[in-house]
Amino acid sequence: MPDQLRIAALLLCSVVVAVGVAVAGKFVGDGFRDGRAADRYVTVKGVSERDVVSDLAVWPVRITETGDDLGATQSRLEQDVDALVVFLVGEGLPQDSILRGRVEVQDLLAQAYRPEGIEKGRYILAQTVTVRTDNVTLVDSAASRIGELVKMGVVFAETGGPTYVFTGLNDIKPEMIAEATKEARAGAQQFADDSGSTVGAIRQANQGVFTIGAPRGWAEYNADSAIEKRVRVVSTIDFFLRD
Numbered sequence: 001m002p003d004q005l006r007i008a009a010l011l012l013c014s015v016v017v018a019v020g021v022a023v024a025g026k027f028v029g030d031g032f033r034d035g036r037a038a039d040r041y042v043t044v045k046g047v048s049e050r051d052v053v054s055d056l057a058v059w060p061v062r063i064t065e066t067g068d069d070l071g072a073t074q075s076r077l078e079q080d081v082d083a084l085v086v087f088l089v090g091e092g093l094p095q096d097s098i099l100r101g102r103v104e105v106q107d108l109l110a111q112a113y114r115p116e117g118i119e120k121g122r123y124i125l126a127q128t129v130t131v132r133t134d135n136v137t138l139v140d141s142a143a144s145r146i147g148e149l150v151k152m153g154v155v156f157a158e159t160g161g162p163t164y165v166f167t168g169l170n171d172i173k174p175e176m177i178a179e180a181t182k183e184a185r186a187g188a189q190q191f192a193d194d195s196g197s198t199v200g201a202i203r204q205a206n207q208g209v210f211t212i213g214a215p216r217g218w219a220e221y222n223a224d225s226a227i228e229k230r231v232r233v234v235s236t237i238d239f240f241l242r243d
Helices: 002-039 070-090 136-152 169-195 220-225
Strands: 041-053 056-067 098-107 123-133 163-165 198-206 211-213 228-242
Touching: 041 169, 056 070, 056 136, 070 098, 070 123, 070 136, 123 136, 163 220, 169 198, 169 228, 211 220
Parallel strands: none
Antiparallel strands: 041 228, 056 123, 056 163, 098 123, 198 228, 211 228
């Protein structure tokens, strides 16, 4: 009789273990499937572009004079700068948009290595006049006509011309992000349609970097001198996929 009881107990234990293993296996399987479902996503990119117009112009104009008499050279520089300011005001630019920088003086005889033939050009004086205004049209017009001062003997150093800036990026950011997200979701939807799935919520999103570059047809290195600009952002977004 005791042997029969031991056998029955062993059988009961075996049945309990088997059921436990089966139940655990079911939970593990369900968990695996749920985990796989949560891991199913697609990564897509959405692009948004806008053509904008610059609303700020910054134009540094550098004038130089040379001579062996410091006082006379400085007087000529002041006359040149005055002529430049008169020209700019005549082009319609207000006085408060014109800033005169400090006078820079270089004495060639004070250098450790003196160049030859400097008897009539010992001093090099320079001064930069900077125009800063939101009237980019006036600056563009004045920049195209500044050569008239050269006929009067005004000598300009290399300045590169005006720089045009678009400052309204924060105003258009929300709409552009929304457009990029919408385009990304459309791409995810196409992928889902091809794979027999549906698009779920956003798993992860990277807004991307906004760039302000040259308009179409312009070389990118000339972007600063273009009044019209192209704003672009590329967002990278992960969307969950569901069966």
